[in-house]
Amino acid sequence: MPIPPRSRVAGVVLAAGTGTRVGASRNKAYLPLGGRRILSWSLDVIRRAPRLSRLVLVIREADRDLAAEVLAEELPGTRVELVVGGATRHESEHRALEHLAGSIEQGRIDLVLIHDAARPLTPAQVVRRVITAAERDGAAIPGMPVEGVLEVDDLSHLAGGDHERLVTVQTPQAFRAGSLLAAYRAAASDGFAGTDTAACAERYSELRVTVVPGDQRNIKVTYAHDLFVAERLLDAATGPDDEVVKRDLGTHGRAGMQPLSG
């Protein structure tokens, strides 16, 4: 059943396990990029989502003070609810959903939008596309066609096959809130931990996930060189045709960003 087109959306940004798998290192979501932290760019993308009613940031306990400081400096006036995540992405998502459970069960949230903190450059139209498709179909994720992929068998021979319909998955991903919460509760009682939100939704709910076009700029900062690419893209985004930063410029201007230093 389609969700009414005036759905209320909760945004969840995941920053609990972003590059912290080795030792007690710093979380890469807090690295500066183009004048503010990666995390702030990602939150800014989601806080501009249509019909957003709540914004949740999933953090690790050790980052609580830093998160509060960054939010106060770089997103002043934005109400962001902090939730401590778990050991895995799946567990972090489940904790965020349980945090929202009251509103979901009372019908005050229709859709949940889940986004990686390490994707700071998501264009606004990708967010809109995902929400529109999820309102219509119940669940939607952005995907990019995979090019130049061939299957190889055990003997390193080309195995053929049709790969034209393969996609790489991006975020944000949007889901009907009640179904997603029920899916995570069912998965928890089964001991299942999916690698991403869509995997759990498909396995434990009636939701069929629709893939909408993603965007090449919507990179996830994973490799060291991604930092340089993301910085260049942010610089380029000050041009007239980009929605990532242009909208930000329209409100307070790049020059008006809060300082990291200086």
Added chain:
Amino acid sequence: MVVLACSHCRAEHLHEVTYAGRVLASTVCSNCGWELAKDPAALRRAWITDMERRVRTKPLRMLRSAVAHPVTFARALPGAVLVKPAQMTNEWRVLHGRRAD
């Protein structure tokens, strides 16, 4: 130090990420030593552009901070002034190819 994937040793390892002010300067993989760095001339150009922006917006940023949190601002100001020379020295070192302290 932050965990990033290294395109040279193809695994996640701690990386040292260096900035000249707010401008990304270099990354070094702690496992294999693979370094990615901006061309020094490009780094200096980017730093100058960013520095102009920082200087231009400084009065407004200070004013906003003083209005929003006057007590915190007043308490932090002396320390911020004292560490500024060290900050600038570090930025200068990075711009000229040396590691920040």
